[in-house]
Amino acid sequence: MxxxxxxxxxxxxxxxxxxxxxxxxxxxxxxxxxxxxxxxxxxxxxxxxxxxxxxxxxxxxxxxxxxxxxxxxxxxxxxxxxxxxxxIGSPAMNFINVKLIGDHIVGDAFNLKVPEGALKVLRDKGYEGKELIFGIRPEDVNAEAAFLETFPESVVKATISVSELLGSESHLYCKLVKMNLLLKLMLVTTCKQVQQLNLDLT
Structure with missing residues (x-):
C-alpha cells in the first residue's frame, strides 16, 4: 500500500x-x-x-x-x-551540541554529569574531549520538584517562550541560553511566557 x-x-x-x-x-x-x-x-x-x-x-x-x-x-x-x-517521535527529539570533558557533558547552557554506564561507553569509543550531539526527547525532560531535588547536579534553567495546552499535556517551547528546547509535560494549566523552569535533562 x-x-x-x-x-x-x-x-x-x-x-x-x-x-x-x-x-x-x-x-x-x-x-x-x-x-x-x-x-x-x-x-x-x-x-x-x-x-x-x-x-x-x-x-x-x-x-x-x-x-x-x-x-x-x-x-x-x-x-x-x-x-x-x-x-521517529512526536514532537521531535531535541539536539544540543556538547563536549565530553571528564565525567561531564558541557554545552553553552549547562554542565551535566554523565551516568557511569553511558560514560564508560563514550570513553571506550574515544569520545573524551570531543564534540558530541546530545539528544533528548521532549517527553524525557523532567520538571517535577521531587525529582529535581533528588538530582540537583542535573538541573538547568530554561525560559518559556511559548506554551501550548493540549488537554492532558502541554508543549513548552523554551530557551536555554542560545538554544531552543521543546518539552512535553503532563501539565493541565497554561504556563506564562518568560516564566523560568528548572529542568532535568538526564
Missing amino acids: DEPLSNLDAKLRVSMRAEIAKIHRRIGATTIYVTHDQTEAMTLADRIVIMSATKNPAGTGTIGRVEQIGTPQEVYKNPVNKFVAGF
Whole structure:
C-alpha cells in the first residue's frame, strides 16, 4: 500500500488506521505499507524500514538509503543515528551540541554529569574531549520538584517562550541560553511566557 490514508482528514485517518490494523490481524498476510507519517508506521508496523533520500553516486537525482530496520520500539528506543532519532517521535527529539570533558557533558547552557554506564561507553569509543550531539526527547525532560531535588547536579534553567495546552499535556517551547528546547509535560494549566523552569535533562 502506498500512502493509502494521505488524502483523508485527521479524524477519518485515525479510524481508518484502526480498521487497517484489524484487517491485517485478521488476514495475517505480510503487507508492505509505504508512508511518510511516522504515527502510521509506529502504530501499524511489526517492523519498520526507515529510509532517507541521498544523492545518487551516478550523479543523477536521488536514491533511497536504508537507515535502520527494527520494531517500532527498537527504532524509538535505540535509533542508530541522528536522522532516525529526529524522524521517529512526536514532537521531535531535541539536539544540543556538547563536549565530553571528564565525567561531564558541557554545552553553552549547562554542565551535566554523565551516568557511569553511558560514560564508560563514550570513553571506550574515544569520545573524551570531543564534540558530541546530545539528544533528548521532549517527553524525557523532567520538571517535577521531587525529582529535581533528588538530582540537583542535573538541573538547568530554561525560559518559556511559548506554551501550548493540549488537554492532558502541554508543549513548552523554551530557551536555554542560545538554544531552543521543546518539552512535553503532563501539565493541565497554561504556563506564562518568560516564566523560568528548572529542568532535568538526564
